[in-house]
Amino acid sequence: MNPEKNTTMIGSLQIGLGIVDIIANQNQPLKFTEIQEITKITKSNLYKYLNTLIHLNILYKDKNSGAYSLGSKIISYGMAAIGQQDLIAKVTPFLKESSLQTSLTTLFALWTNSGPVVANISNANSGLNIGAQIGTQLPVLSSSGKIFSTFDSPSIIEEWKQAEFQLLTADEKTTFLKEEEAIRLQRISFSKEPLVSHISSASVPIFNHNKDLLGCITLVGFSEIVPKQVKDEYSQYLLNLSNEISDLFGYKL
Structure with missing residues (x-):
């Protein structure tokens, strides 16, 4: 996932919202490997994005399956x-x-x-x-x-x-x-x-x-x-x- 370069925009925010958009459009929870395969983001960076989005209640991680879905926020x-x-x-x-x-x-x-x-x-x-x-x-x-x-x-x-x-x-x-x-x-x-x-x-x-x-x-x-x-x-x-x-x-x- 490579956001379009534009000095008036924040690339990391584009990436984060892009992850949310992918999960929303799949109509079902996605596991980490599935998100990584779609986004092509490195594992270490993807963990950081997902953990941040979970902390903000924008995403939710099921404790049993480990799958990610949209959060309460x-x-x-x-x-x-x-x-x-x-x-x-x-x-x-x-x-x-x-x-x-x-x-x-x-x-x-x-x-x-x-x-x-x-x-x-x-x-x-x-x-x-x-x-x-x-x-x-x-x-x-x-x-x-x-x-x-x-x-x-x-x-x-x-x-x-x-x-x-x-x-x-x-x-x-x-x-x-x-x-x-x-x-x-x-x-x-x-x-x-x-x-x-x-x-x-x-x-x-x-x-x-x-x-x-x-x-x-x-x-x-x-x-x-x-x-x-x-x-x-x-x-x-x-x-x-x-x-x-x-x-x-x-x-x-």
């Missing part, structure tokens, strides 16, 4: 670029409405190879530190993480869930697994201070016509305001919001 870039044609654009008006109705910050989270990631935020209070911004990866004990752990396909979330569980105590794991049963029945999850002290959250799933999980909507704010149980007013608001948005994608109870 490039996915968030792509979703931002698609505009009104994508999922985020359809959900965004509901985020804004929810923030106005509840005076809480509302998040929309999507699944990536690295786990659930914040895809969009509507802030009711721009000065409130919720511990997350667009692109933030969410832990399994966050209310969003609990939704993905409960409703997403086990084959998709297995590696992420195993890695997250290694960070939990035995008591936390036991409590979490019991909580998953309630989440599956009630279709709402709660989490107290998962990222920032005094900040809690509540989340609901968004499904499509195949009953696949598309993402989740989350209310975030001071712990004394955020709902803590399914019968709370804002919990019922979230559940109705979940049904309304899911209905847009053909989901039927």
